[in-house]
Amino acid sequence: MTLSEYADCDATGLASLVKAREVTPLELTRFAREAHDEVNPRINAVIEFYADAETVATTDGGPFQGVPFLRKDVGATEAGRLQERGSRLFKGCRTDDESYFFRRARAGGLRCLGRTSMPEIGTSGMSESILNGVTGNPWDLKRSSGGSSAGAAAAVAAGITPIAHGTDGGGSIRVPASWCGLVGLNPSRGRISGGPNNQDAYFGFVREFVLCKTVRDMAAALDVFSGPSPGDPFVIVQPHRPYVEELSQPTGALRVGVARTKWGAIDLAPEVLHAVDRTATLLEEMGHFVSEIAPPYDPAEKTKISLGGYALSAQSLEEEAQVLGRAIDADTFEPINVKRFEYGSSSRPIDMLKHFENIRRMRFEVGKTIDRFDILLTPTMPIVAPQHGGIYCTTNPTLSAVEFAEGDTALYQYLGVFSVTGHPSVSLPMGYDAEGLPIGVQIVGRFGDEATLLRISRDLEEACPWRHLRPSVRAGLGTACQP
Template sequence: MRLTEYVDHDATGLASLVRAGEITPLELTRLARDAHDEVNGRLNAVIEFYEDAEAVAAADGGLLSGVPFLRKDIGAAESGRLQECGSRLFKGRRPQHESYFFHRAREAGLRPVGRTTLPELGTSGMSESIVNGITSNPWDLTRSAGGSSSGAAAAVAGGITPIAHGSDGGGSIRIPASWCGLVGLNPSRGRISGAPDRQDASFGLTREFILCRSVRDMAAALDVFSGPCPGDPFIITQPDRPYIAELLLPTGQLKVGLANAPWGAANVDREIRQAVDATAKLLENMGHAVTEIPTPYDSAEYFEVFATKRKLSAISLENAARAAGRPINADTLEPFNLKLYELGRDSEVGDLLEAQRKFRFRVGQAIHPFDILLTPTMPTVALPHDGIYRPTNARLTVEQFKEATDTLYPYLGVFNVTGQPSVSLPLAESASGLPIGIQVVGRFGDEATLVRVARDLEEATPWASRRSHVNAGNGSQLTD
C-alpha cells in the first residue's frame, strides 16, 4: 500500500483490509511512521512516535485490528509510557498502570504508536504550550488546530493515523474537530469508563473518546470503548445493539431544537450561521420537525459551576505536584495556569454538586421537548495563532479567559455539565476553504440516535473527499 492510499482509508477500512489479509498491522504501523515523518515537522502534532511502535502488542481480529492509534498526552494512560500533560510540572512522568481505555483499545486491535500535543493541562481551546510549542492546523498552518486535543486532531486531519485518542472537559474534542474538519464526539457521562483512576475526571465534566474522519469509525469506536469497569461510580444504560448496527437502521422522525439565537456572548460568523441553517433545512427535508429555541441557560449560572470547581482543581493539582516531587511555581507552570491555580487556592470552596444540579435541571427543562439539538460547534473558523486567548500569552487574564469561554465556547461546556452526548460534524467549509463544524446534541445516554442522524448527514453532505492543505502523501510537495 502506498502512503497516498493509506490516507484515503478510515480506520474501519484499514481494519477490514487487515482481516482480509491484504495488509499487515506491521505494514500499517510503518505507513503511520512514514506519514509522521512527512508531515509532523510542519504540524507539530506528535510529541513522540514510539521507537518500539512496530513491537506494540494488540489483539488480532478485533473490530479495529491493526489500526495505528495515537494517545493524547493527558488522561487515559499507557503503563510505563511518558504522560507529561504538556507541562514542565510533569516532565518525565510515567504512570505504572494501564487505563481501562487502553485496555479496551488493545482488545479491539488498535496499536498505540505515539502521543500527541496539547495545551498545558488541557485548560485552553488553543493549540500551544511552552513545553511542546505550537501545533498548527493542517488546513492553514498559520491557524490554531484547536484544543485541548490539539495534536490528536492535527494528526488525524494530516493523515498520520485515521483515529486518535482525545478527551473533552469543555469542548476539547469538539473544538479541534470543528477547526480541523473531523468527526468529534463527546459521549454521555459514564459511557466511557475512566477506570482505574479517572471515573470522576474533573468532577464528572471530562470524558475520554476519539477523533476520526467518518461516522462509521465513530460508531465502531463507541463499540470498542463503551462499557463499565467494576468500581465505576454509576453504570449508564447500555445500548440495545452494537452502535455499528445503528448504521443500518432508519432514523425515524425527530423533534429538532435549532439554536439560532446566539448563546453566551457568541458572535457567530455569517458563513457558520448559513451552514447551521442549511443543515436545519436538510433535516427538515428528511422529515424532521425543526423548531428554533432560545438560549437554554444563563452565562452567570454556567460560570458558577466552573468557579466552584477552581478550589477543588487547585487541591488536585497540589496533590499531583507533590506526587511528582515538584513545586508549583513559575518554573513549572505557564503564567496563565499559575494564575488559575493561585485563584483556586485562595478561593472559598463552593458547592460544586449543587451548582451542577441546578444547572442540569434548568437546561434539561429547557430542551426536554427535543430529541436532538442543532447548534454551531464554534462561532468562528480556526483562529490565527497570535490571538489574545493563546495560553502562553503572559498577559492573558482570568477575565479574558472567562470572556473567551463566553464568546468562543458557549455551545460546548454546557453539555459537559449536563452529561449529554454531542458530536461535531464537518458539514461545511468557509469561502476560504476552512472547515466548519456543526454540533448535534442528543438526549442523555442516546448515542444511538446521534449515530443514525450523523450517518444521514454524512450521506447527504459527504466530506470524505476533502483534504487538508498539509496531508501525508502530498505534504512534502506543498509550500506554505
C-alpha cells in the same frame, strides 16, 4: 497500498483491508511512521512516536485489526509511558497505571504508536504550549488546530493515523474536530469508563473518546470503548444492539431544536450560521420537524461553575507538585494556569454543597429546556479556526483568572454546557468558509442516546459527504482538494 491511499482511508477501511489480507498490521504501522516523518515536522502534532512502535502489543483481530492509534498526553494512561500533560510541571512523568480505555483499545485491535500534543493541562481550546510548541492546523498552518485534543486532530486530519484518542471536559474533542474537519463525539457521562482510578472525572465533565474521519469509525469505536467497569459510580443505560448495527437502522422523524442565536458573548460568524441553516434545511428535507431554540442557560452560571472548579483543581495540583518535589510557578506553569492556580488557592475554601448545587441546577434547567426535542442542532464553534497567539491561549499573560473563565464561557458557548449536563454531542464537518477552512456543526442527543446521534450523523454524512475534501498538509498528497 501507497502512502496516499493509507492517508485517505478511515480506520474501518484499513481494518477491512487487513481482514482481507491485502495489508498487514505491521505494514500499517510502517505507513504511519512514514506519514509521521513526512508531515509531523510541519504540523507538530505527535510529540513522541514510540521507538518500539513495531512491537507494540495489541490483540489480533478485533474490529480494528491492528489499525494505528495515538494517545493524547492526558487522561487515559498506558503503563510505563510518559504522560506530561503538555506541562513543564509534569515533564518526565510516567505512570504505572494501565487505563481500562487502553485495555479496551488493545482488545479492539488498535495499536497505539505514540503521544500527541496539547495545551498545558488541557485548560485551553488552542494548540500551543511552552513545553511542546505550536501545533499547526493542516488546513492552514498559521491557524489553531483547536484544543485541547490538538495533536490528535491534526494527526488524523493530516493522515498520520485514521483515529486518535481525545478527551473532552468542555469541548476538547469537539473544538479540534470542528476546526480540522473531523468527526468528534463527546459521549454521554458514564458511557466510557475512566477506570481503574479516574471514574467520573471531575463530576463527569471529562469524558474519553476519539477523533476520527467517518461516522462508521465513530460507531465502531463506541462498540470498542463502551461499557461499565468495576468501581464506576453508576451504570448508564446500555445499548440495545451494537452501535455499528445502528448504521443500518431507520432514523424516524425527529423533533429538532436549532440554535441560530449566540449562547454567549461572542457573535456567530455569518459563514458558521450559514452552515447551521444549511444543515437545518437538510434535516427538514429528510422529514424532521425543525424549530428554533433559545439559549438554555445563563453564561454567568456556567462561569460560576468554572471558577468553583479552579479551587478544586488547585488543591489537586498542589498535592501532585508536592509529590514531585516541584513548585508551581512561572518556571513550571504557563501564565494563565499560574493565575488559575493562585485564584483557586487564595479563594475561600470552596463550599462543596453550593458547588454541587450549581451543577445540579444547571443540569436541571438545561434538561428541562431541551426536553421537548429529540436532538439539538447548534454551531460547534461560533468562529472558524483563529490564528495562533490569540488571547485565549494559556501562554497569554494579560488575562486574569476570572477573565479567562469568562472568555472560556464565551468562546465555547455551545460546548461546555453539555459537558456539565452529560448529554452526548458530536461535531460534524458540515461547511467551509470562503478560505476553505472547515466549519463544524454540533448535534446534541438525549442523555444515553448515542444511537440516535449515530443514525442522524450517518444521514448527514450521506447527504453531504466530506471525505473527499482534504487539507493542504496531508501525507502522500501532492495538492489539496478545494471545497
